[in-house]
Amino acid sequence: MATDFLVAYATKHGTTGEVAEAVAEELTGLGLDVELRELRKVRDLAGYGAVVIGAPLYAGRWQKDARRFLKRHRKALAEHPVAVFALGPLKLTEEDVAGSRKQLDRALALAPDLRPATVEVFGGAIDPAKLRFPFSKMEATDARDWDAIRAWARSLPAELGGPLGQRDGDRPGVAVSDN
Numbered sequence: 001m002a003t004d005f006l007v008a009y010a011t012k013h014g015t016t017g018e019v020a021e022a023v024a025e026e027l028t029g030l031g032l033d034v035e036l037r038e039l040r041k042v043r044d045l046a047g048y049g050a051v052v053i054g055a056p057l058y059a060g061r062w063q064k065d066a067r068r069f070l071k072r073h074r075k076a077l078a079e080h081p082v083a084v085f086a087l088g089p090l091k092l093t094e095e096d097v098a099g100s101r102k103q104l105d106r107a108l109a110l111a112p113d114l115r116p117a118t119v120e121v122f123g124g125a126i127d128p129a130k131l132r133f134p135f136s137k138m139e140a141t142d143a144r145d146w147d148a149i150r151a152w153a154r155s156l157p158a159e160l161g162g163p164l165g166q167r168d169g170d171r172p173g174v175a176v177s178d179n
């Protein structure tokens with residue numbers, strides 16, 4: 001049987017991985033079948049109803065596994081409903097979020113066939129203990145807004161449309177079918 005959602009992510013230091021887990025958890029809570037997988041471990045998109053792609057921004061660019069994923073799965077992604085998120089800004093000021101969004105948009109512009117139903121930037125987080133000098137001198141921060149992340153995740157079935165948005169509320173996990 002097809003899996004409703006693939007939540008595919010890249011993470012260098014774990015914080016995007018935790019967001020991807022929360023997204024998958026919310027979708028599972030809605031009664032959907034969800035697979036959570038690292039982007040570089042995804043071989044094939046056949047068998048997934050919709051795809052969520054999440055990766056952090058580093059030095060002005062969307063993490064390379066995400067850029068590669070868009071290239072490698074270009075054809076299949078054009079045939080799937082897709083949602084995209086990036087982690088980045090360490091402060092949630094309008095200016096910082098817009099700056100990160102520009103970086104993400106530059107990566108998405110390289111995949112013109114991709115038409116994501118929704119694109120979101122979430123605040124990022126830094127644990128300097130995990131970083132090498134000079135980044136190890138950065139201040140510890142966590143700008144992840146878990147309420148916003150979880151609300152976005154819950155909006156995905158409706159945003160991505162199709163049968164995924166029309167579940168029978170009384171029977172979680174069971175697709176409504178005319179057959």
Ligand SMILES: Cc1cc2nc3c(=O)[nH]c(=O)nc-3n(C[C@H](O)[C@H](O)[C@H](O)COP(=O)(O)O)c2cc1C
Nearest residue numbers: 011012013014015016056059060088089100124125
């Ligand atoms: C060295 C370094 C460079 C970064 N560069 C950017 C950047 O250019 N744009 C941005 O929005 N966030 C940037 N960030 C913030 C990261 O995207 C954020 O810390 C994110 O949560 C990291 O995700 P990960 O733990 O999954 O690797 C940078 C962080 C570090 C440590």
